[in-house]
Amino acid sequence: MLGQILVFGILVGALYGLVALGLSLVFGVTKILNVAHGELVMLGGYASFWAFSQLGLDPYLTIIISFVSLFLIGAFLYRLIFSRTVKLPEETKIKNTLLVAFGLSIILQNLALRFWSADERGITASYLGTAFTVLGIRFPVVRLANLAVAVFFLVALQLFLRKTYTGKAIRATVQNWEAASLMGINIHKVYLISFAIGAALAGVAGTLVAVNYSIQPSMGLTWTLKALIVMVLGGLGSIPGTLVGGLILGVTESTTSYFISSNYREVAGLVLFLLVLIFRPQGLFGVKEG
Amino acid sequence: MLSIDKIDVFYRELQALWEVSLEVNEGEIIALIGPNGAGKTTTLNTISGLLKPAKGDINFLGKAIGKEPVNKIVELGISQVPESGKIFAGMSVYENLELGAFVPKARKEKKQSLERVYEIFPRLSERQNQQAGTLSGGERQMLAIGRALMSKPRLLMLDEPSFGLAPILVEQMFAMIEKINQQGVTILLVEQNIQLALDLAHRAYLLENGRIVGQGTAKDLLSFESVRSSYLG
Numbered sequence: 001m002l003g004q005i006l007v008f009g010i011l012v013g014a015l016y017g018l019v020a021l022g023l024s025l026v027f028g029v030t031k032i033l034n035v036a037h038g039e040l041v042m043l044g045g046y047a048s049f050w051a052f053s054q055l056g057l058d059p060y061l062t063i064i065i066s067f068v069s070l071f072l073i074g075a076f077l078y079r080l081i082f083s084r085t086v087k088l089p090e091e092t093k094i095k096n097t098l099l100v101a102f103g104l105s106i107i108l109q110n111l112a113l114r115f116w117s118a119d120e121r122g123i124t125a126s127y128l129g130t131a132f133t134v135l136g137i138r139f140p141v142v143r144l145a146n147l148a149v150a151v152f153f154l155v156a157l158q159l160f161l162r163k164t165y166t167g168k169a170i171r172a173t174v175q176n177w178e179a180a181s182l183m184g185i186n187i188h189k190v191y192l193i194s195f196a197i198g199a200a201l202a203g204v205a206g207t208l209v210a211v212n213y214s215i216q217p218s219m220g221l222t223w224t225l226k227a228l229i230v231m232v233l234g235g236l237g238s239i240p241g242t243l244v245g246g247l248i249l250g251v252t253e254s255t256t257s258y259f260i261s262s263n264y265r266e267v268a269g270l271v272l273f274l275l276v277l278i279f280r281p282q283g284l285f286g287v288k289e290g
Numbered sequence: 291m292l293s294i295d296k297i298d299v300f301y302r303e304l305q306a307l308w309e310v311s312l313e314v315n316e317g318e319i320i321a322l323i324g325p326n327g328a329g330k331t332t333t334l335n336t337i338s339g340l341l342k343p344a345k346g347d348i349n350f351l352g353k354a355i356g357k358e359p360v361n362k363i364v365e366l367g368i369s370q371v372p373e374s375g376k377i378f379a380g381m382s383v384y385e386n387l388e389l390g391a392f393v394p395k396a397r398k399e400k401k402q403s404l405e406r407v408y409e410i411f412p413r414l415s416e417r418q419n420q421q422a423g424t425l426s427g428g429e430r431q432m433l434a435i436g437r438a439l440m441s442k443p444r445l446l447m448l449d450e451p452s453f454g455l456a457p458i459l460v461e462q463m464f465a466m467i468e469k470i471n472q473q474g475v476t477i478l479l480v481e482q483n484i485q486l487a488l489d490l491a492h493r494a495y496l497l498e499n500g501r502i503v504g505q506g507t508a509k510d511l512l513s514f515e516s517v518r519s520s521y522l523g
Binding site: 165168169171172175176178179180182183184185186 | 338340359360361363364365369370372376377378379380381385388389390392393397437441
């Protein structure tokens with residue numbers, strides 16, 4: 001039974017890691033703490049839901065649609081809103097972007113409510129009930145896909161940041177934006193691309209949420225909160241750390257549900273969050289500054 | 291080659307430069323000297339395009355560059371080594387150099403530029419896969435200069451290359467700067483170490499409180515009390 005709980009925790013945790021990946025990238029590069037990240041997950045979920053129900057695409061093929069549409073939405077939101085805040089000094093920037101993003105999350109929620117109603121929707125894949133059983137442990141296909149998709153995007157992001165010129169420009173900007181701009185790197189373009197990629201990753205996570213659970217306009221806050229916990233667990237700026245952070249949160253939640261009560265699932269995550277902040281504020285895999 | 295004509299530069303409402311003019315001819319080493327906060331770095335940042343002059347013109351190779359973005363200015367052939375190097379500490383030496391050739395024009399000739407930089411600084415070639423943050427102070431400065439050379443500049447601007455280096459390393463650094471100049475790169479040098487700067491440079495400008503207050507050869511500048519006191523002191 002314990003094996004089953006661990007496996008479930010890990011497979012759910014992979015999704016948490018993916019949700020946090022975009023938030024962590026955006027925060028690491030632009031120092032924008034986008035608390036509307038969960039709303040971007042929600043939009044990605046709807047993008048997939050409509051592609052699935054209107055076009056009849058396979059649920060996992062709709063990832064392309066959620067990725068691309070959220071990339072564009074992210075670029076648009078950055079241009080329209082966040083590009084105005086990045087010029088501020090760091091501390092004011094974090095405070096102001098928090099306020100702005102809170103406002104944005106309320107706007108997005110209400111727009112979704114207006115257009116798509118408060119009904120819960122979900123993508124029911126034809127293979128939803130399919131599962132493998134290995135050593136008496138059940139591996140549902142859609143949960144396994146969480147892990148596969150999360151690992152795929154994690155590796156893809158890592159390769160993008162390490163191998164391409166644009167990726168290197170992003171890393172250079174994080175390390176020293178002044179020197180980066182002297183190299184002829186356009187910092188605002190770097191911020192725009194990073195924000196758009198972060199939003200696109202949120203969109204992909206939205207697809208998985210729609211397949212695994214259900215989506216509704218007010219779902220965002222839960223996912224923003226999870227992403228924040230995972231980001232702090234994994235350590236800011238560490239991409240592999242984000243996935244591991246997600247797995248830890250997933251396992252913590254699943255064991256709490258089993259041994260205590262599923263009512264305390266969320267509490268366990270927040271307790272973990274506080275413990276890490278108290279004892280290891282740089283995160284489990286983060287490097288201490290200075 | 292580079293001519294700056296009476297530029298005024300502001301940080302928001304705060305004026306930092308008043309009618310600064312200077313002239314750099316092809317092949318020269320020009321020093322820009324002056325006390326802390328005189329506006330030396332501001333001048334370099336304005337030439338690089340990080341700051342835009344509110345008034346006045348900057349011309350490079352016959353083109354007005356005062357309103358051009360940084361990447362265009364780098365492509366035209368101006369490269370700046372920022373104060374204390376500002377290398378990308380978390381990236382490898384090789385990646386640092388690669389980023390020096392970020393603008394499309396330089397990217398095409400990355401290979402040749404890399405060979406040239408490794409020839410000038412063999413140490414960098416030995417350490418190409420090492421994380422830049424693990425380099426010593428002298429090596430970091432070499433990397434910063436090497437990175438700036440990767441864009442194949444015709445004018446190299448150095449902001450306090452002696453900063454934080456041991457005296458023996460400073461001498462080596464200045465010998466390298468001279469060597470780079472002999473290879474045909476014009477140099478604009480900002481230095482607080484006035485003695486060294488005046489020894490190396492063909493001509494110099496003295497900047498005080500955002501204004502050019504003197505210019506000429508080392509000898510000419512020694513007639514200024516502020517220069518003399520720091521030169522002899």
